[in-house]
Each structure stands twice: as structure tokens, then as C-alpha cells.
Amino acid sequence: MEKLSKNAKIGIGVAATVVAIGGYWYLSSKRASEPVTHVGDDKQAEQEPEGYQDPGYEDAVCLYREEAIKRKKLVDNVHYNNKLVLLKGKEYHGKSTVVFTLKNKDYQDGEVFIDFQCKIIKTLAINGKAVEVKDHFLNQRINFNSGVLQEGENTIELTFLNNYRKTGTGLHKFVDPADDGEYLYTQFEPFDAHRAIPCFDQPDIKATMTLALIAPEEHVSLSNSHEDADFTNTEKPEESSQFIEENGFRQAIQGIGNYRITKFSKTPKISAYLFAIISGPYDVVEKQGNAPGKDEPLRMRFLCRKSLVEYISQAYDHMHEAVVTGIEWYTEFFGTPFPWSKYDQIFCPEFRFGAMENVGAVTFSEAYIPTGKLGTLHLTRLTNTTLHELCHQWFGNLATMTWWDDLWLNEAFATYMAYHCTSENEILAKKTPGFWVALNMRKQAALNSDSLSTTHPIVKDAVTTDSADDMVNAITYGKGSSFIKQLIHMIGREAMSKGCTKYFKNHAYSNTNIDDFLDALSYGCATADVELEVNLRKYCIDFLTHQGVNKVDTKIEDIEGGIKITFTKSNMKYSQYINAQKMDYYLFDEEYNCELHSIVLTDDSEPQTVEIKGRTSKNTFILPNAGDHAYILSSVSDRFIDHFKEEGIQKVPSNLDRTVIWRTLIAMVKNKKLKSTEFFDIVAKNIFKESDLILLSTLLTTVKPFISLYIPKNMYGDLVKKMFEGAKNLYESLPESQKELKNLVKNHIFSYLHDKDHIKAAASWYSEGTIELEDEDKKAIILAAIRSQYLEESQTKDLLEKYLQDNQTDRGERFKITADAAVPTKENKERVWNIIINPRENELSSWEYRAYISGFYSRFQKDLLKDYPSKYLEALPKLVQIGEKDLMTIFTSGAFPPSYLIDQDFLDKVNKIVTDFEKKDKVKYDSFIKLARGIIESKQGQARIEEFARIKDSEEEEKEEPEEEPEIPEEELDESEITEINIEGVINNVRCSREEAVQALRVNRNDVTKAVSHLNKK
């Protein structure tokens, strides 16, 4: 699976009516969750279906590792035969047969069960004998108490009626507002297969499956294997009718109209989370590609919903190229041919993750669909994700972790290998030159998470499937891939490749754990004749099973004839261990010439020294971790910063090493070795000189939260203004020939919309069409206008209407929700908050829920929102217990009030709620506890960094201007000369009354910066 990158743009509107409410206006909307009338619904409304409803249908249920271990010992040789009638509307019918071997009839009650979150099971038969459903079906499990099953083969048959889901898990349904097309797809990892079909929902009970889907005739239906048969009832009336009768679907298909039956061939043995069911009026493009070791070219299909096909073909071409290249590369590197019989890639609406590696039917988020010409940034993400999912066809799908503790065996490899594959292919590397920089972004996310108390080792103790779900995080992906990168740096490519070959030879179509991989790796190292300075097994286990980050500090001293470098290793907070690592470093001279060196850092805190002849400390600057192979935090000296800060960073030739410098500086801010304000100065001098698109994009994306989180709050207005102007000037100066860089810079202009003049200017660019704007740009302008109210009401309204007219899609619908939520009236905020705290009652999909929350808070609306931190505290316990993890997560983190509304007292109160849940049930509420604690710690960290910069700044100011009163201009302005814009500017920067702002502006001649500084010094 691939996470969804924060940079990825999602989304796609609807005509809206603007109505007045509460003294302002908001948009009335036809909510996407309103029931839609379908032919199928009428039938469902008429008669209550027979059968038994699970009273625990809506509860939060997870599978414990202990239960999975016991079940695995008892159950084997599993085959599923599923037949589903995919009705229009809210529900689907199914008939399933589960055949399996019971290895020992002497089992305890509760040890053997089939997972199934199903609304109604109509009939249930065990080994040919009909049984009462209610005797077996409870809390999303079909239980077989001791004595019910026979040793050897057992056959369970059931018929059922279930709901489609709206959370992007299980069998998700999306109705496209553009053309009413009903699109279905599944997302099963880690524990969501049983939300669609009855199964043993754990990775080490691999099974085969046969599947038949009955869907409206205009649908295309796909699954993991080839279609054996695909016909409509008009094409083959007799065969269709016979199939319907045989399976008792006559009643179920009433109202479906003409239908299509698609039957799929039996799959190989795969884990339940890797099954896929896709059906809908998708647009299909078919291609082929050679796969080494296969007799025939592989069939590769590309699917996307009809309303989004405009720009898709360029994406398909690149994905096809990446897949063909990747299959060849992985086949060679893993010494194992592509394991499956076909390879389809499907873009899915409202997809929960970036992409998912279902065997032979990979699903992608629509965020990867280009909305214009495919540029380098987009291409880098698309190529990488394509190769990531392809890698899973081996790591994850062919050899699968036994339990979720070893999720790294899937994700660390897929994440890293995609970049390594790119690095060894000239065409892909040239098209996406920033790929290593992109991998570094993942490492940074990991270093952040790994510095919190809520971190965990790469191999996590996953007690339940809930904690498995939480492992889709920066540690598994970012630290895991950093480990693989470090490992290859230590042992070399050949040993790694030979180790992987052995791993797949021994474990194809089965399950593995950390030891299986390390055995294969030892074999690889031995075969490749690698001599190591470390004990391989210990080095790997230490890295994989300990949490936390190591820090490496360096010191250069003069010795006779040269220099001595001392490397000091230490544990950061919450780190359990010092890992051995092979680290490269650069020695620069004053002319920026550099020399590459390497050291194996030992797994202890003993300082290590290296002597180098012919240099002096005066002409040597050291940059630790050149090439970004080590997973560490490091620092550079003040001399380094002074020498490099003006323009030296650009003189470092590799984009990855420049990234390392930037990341080192950022880490120094977070560790309070460098003031955030000083860092910002370095940024302002260097950022717009950066030529690598990915690095520039990363920096621009990093700087925005930096300003709002780490810089003293009173400087916010000034700094965003500076960034807006810097980006705008650069945008205007760039020639058309650098279109992509120009576009990138332009996108960032709008993330700094805060100043009244800027918002007005941006709005006129939009309404007059002066600058070509992309979707995200337009949304940023409209939201800034609504939130700030700096424009005439009618102007804002026109912009929004224009946007919605142009985007009569789900993207537009969701943006309307966000725009509505942003409207700054008391009544509106109350209305929105009521929806936010009652997502179930309002039947919100996860995407609608996010849309409400993302519009709610705004820095412009501090007064209006000041009571919401306490309302958050009130609502939080209820949302924690809602029984839908996705909604809990979105509320806890998304609705968490921003830093400008909260203080330590608030954080203490959240912590109290967390502690209460911890006391109640630590395992059950583990996800919430970790999530909330992580947020609290991050907020506290931000406050400390901000304080550090503020105290440092004030110390320096005191040094510079001891005891002096601020300089007051001789002549004060008359109050009438003070502009409204500037009064607001001051109020936005300093907590002061209007009168104080006016007075400060009078004495500072209407200069906001001076007035702010004047008030701050008071």
C-alpha cells in the first residue's frame, strides 16, 4: 500500500445556490449523502429482507494477534467462492461458500470463526445442514463453537445482504455527480476484506478464490485473475437465466435492468487483504508489456471513471513505461519472474490511500491523475507509486508477512526499491531527477515521528489489527526505507540482490517474518563474498527492533600535518539504542570543492576519530551524511552556516546533498541549535535560487508550516508577506521557457495569502484571468477571501459561483462544503460544528467529513473561534467511541484546534482525556492514545521552539539596544491618515485593541512592521 502524499492534490463541483443566512451568506447544498432514489431501492423499501441482523454490526471490532495465531493453527487449505449481485443503490446481495480444512477437531469455543461485517445473513449452512443464523453470527463473526465442525474438510455456505461503505474500506461505492455513474471498488488492507466478503481476515491464512459478479450491463468488472466469462443477459439469455436460478438471485436482480455476469478464474493462494473487486462504468484502455520469463506478453489494463479521462492518457503512457521497466528490473534484482497472470491499474474515486497493491489489480487514488500537462513533480510521484505497487507484487503479495508486526517486509522494501529501480534506469532517472530528494522527504517524516514518545520500532508489536492500521505511518515507510537504503550501503547491491533471490525462492506463496528475511540476507552476503565491519544479524535486528533517532556530532581539530575529526554519537530523546551505520561525509574547502569520505559508526557512544592529512580546520567544513545513507540527525558548525548561508548552498552540486544541508538546518532549529528566525533568513536568501524542482517544492512546502508553527506569532504577518512577495517576484521574472518552475512558484504564492492587498490582487487575477490558475490556486484564493472578508461580499460570491460552475463534480461539491464551513458568522460556525461532531447522524463519507473540517478553522477568525477548543474537549470522548476509526482519526487530528487558539492548559485537558481512555482500555483505545499524545507533544515542541527564538531574539535585541526606548518619529500622523488595512495588519500580528493599533500606527507613520515591533516591545 502507498500512503497518500500530503502534496498530492485530490479532488474534482456542483452548481450552487447562494442564500443569505445569519447576516452573511452561505451556499445551500444538495448533500452528497442524501439518499438517491434508485430502482433497486424501491424493492428494498417495499419488503424487509428475511434473515438475521448482527446486533454488533456497527461496533468497532478488531482481530487480536493471539486469536489469529490460534486460528492459523486450526485452519488450512481455504477456498472462497463468492457470487455478488452489485445492485444500484445502497446494498448488494451475495452467496458465498467457504471451504477449509480443520486440522484438529479438539478446539475451544471462540477459536474458529469467519470474519464478516454484514448487515443481514439470510441463510447459513454448515456442511450441508442449514442452521439458525442467530446461533452463530455475532459481533461481525460467524462462530463455530467446539463440536460444530468436523476434522478435515468443512463447507460453510451463506447468503446475505450487505451495505456498500462510504469510508473507502471494504466495498466502497461512489456516485459520480458528473454523470451519475456508480463506481465500486474494494480496499482490504489491513483488516477490511471481511467488511465486503466472509473470510479469514488475516495475512497468513492464504486462500484461493473464485468469483462471479452480477452488475448492471454497462459495468466493467475486474478482479485479481482473468475473466473466464463475461456476458450480458441479452447476449446469453439462457445461460444468464440458469446462473440466476441456480444461485437463487431471481429476487435479488429485480430492478437491476439488463445485467452482466462476469466470472473470474481461480486465483493463486493469496492473503485476504489482497483480493480485489472492481465494478463500474469505468473507461478502459488496454496495453501489453513483456515480462521476462513469461511466454506471452502480460495484459495491462488502465481504468478510470469516465468523467476524468481528459488528461489520463499521458499518465497511462508513463505508468506503462514504468511498469514494463520495473518488471524487467525487479525480475533481475529479485531473481524471480513477475508472479501473476495480468496487471491492471485502476484509478478509484474517494480512495483512502495513495494506492493499493491488490494482486494483479492495483488501485490508485485519483490524486495521481494529472489535471493538466504532466510535469516533473507529478511524474515523480506517479512513477514512484507505480513502481512501489509493482514491487509489492513480490514483497507482500508473493511472500507475505505472517502478521502485521512485520509490515516492514512489505512497505520498507516497496518504498525503497521503487527509488533504487529509478536510479538504475536512465530514462526514468532523467524524467524524474529529484527522486532521491523525494525519498529523503519520507526520511524526514520518520525522523519527526521517531523523536516523539509515541514512536515505535520498525518491527512493531502489533497486538491487534487496529495497531496494524496505525502502522501505515512514517516509521514503517520512512524509517523502513531508510533502513533498506542504509543496509544496501553497508552490504552492497549484489549481496542484497542475492539475498532477495533466496528469500523468494524459499518463501513464494507463503508467509514470512524477520528471521526468514535475515536468513536469506546472510546467504546473500555469503554468496557475494561480502566482508563486513559489523555483525550483520545484530546490526539489522538492532535497527529494526529499536525505536528512536541517533545524533551524530562532528568536531574538527588541527593536528600536525592535518586535521582530526571526532564523531560523537548519542541518543535523542526516546531513542533506545545507538545503531551501527555506514555514513559518508563531505569535506568542503572555502571554494566549495569537496571530497567524499566514509566511516562505519559503531553501535556505542565511544567517540570515533579520523585523521586526514593536508588540511587545516580553517579551510575545512564538514557535512555529515553525504548521499543521505544514514538515518541520523546531525548538525553543522556555526562557521559552516556563516560560510554557506549567503549563496553557498547552491554551490553544492548534488540536489540530494543540498537537501541534506537544508534538512540539517531544519533539524538544528527543532533541536534549538539554530533560531527559527535565523533559519528563515537563510531561507529568504537561498530558497528562490534553488533549481531542483522537487527540492524547491519541498522547501516551499516546509517553510509555510515553519512560519506558522516555529516563528514567534507576532512575526507571522510580516513573514508570509515576504514569502508572497518573494514568490511573486520570482514568478514574474521567470521566462515562459521555465514553465514548470514558474507554475510551481505560482502554486506557492497562494499558500501565503494573508495580507489584504495580496488577497485583493489574487482575487482580481482570478476574476480577470490575468494569470493562468490551477484548481488549488483558485481554491486558496476563494478561501482566503471568505475567511478574511477583505473583498466585497458580492466579489467573493462571484468567485465561488464561477468556480462551482466550472467544477460540477465531486471535487466541486466537496469544495463547496469547505467554503460554506469557512463563512465567518457565529451561526454558521455553530451549524458546521454540529455536523462535525455528529458525522454518523449526518451520514457523511470520510471525504465529506474532511471537507467540513478543513473549512472550519482560520487565523482570520480567532475571535469567532475562541470557544471551540472547549467544544472540542467536550466532543472528543464521544468521537473516540464512535466505532468508525477513520472518523475518530479525522476528528482527533483534523478538528484539533490550531496553535493560535490553544495554550498549555488546553493540552493538559486533552491529555487528561487521553489518560482516562488509557485507564479504561489501553489496547482498545491504543490508536487514539498514540494519535492524541503525538499531537500534544508536537504542539508542545512547537511552542518551545517558538519560545527559544523569541527569547534569543529578545536577548539579542537587549544586547543591541540596551534600555533604549523605541525610536519615535518626530511627527505623528493624524488618525484619519491611518489605513484600515494597516490597522488589521497590526491586530493580526499583535494581540492588541484597535485603539492601541491605531496609536502605534500614528507614532510609526502608518508602518505596520514598525507599529508591530513598537507594540511588542511594550
Ligand SMILES: [Zn+2]
Ligand atoms: Zn506499499
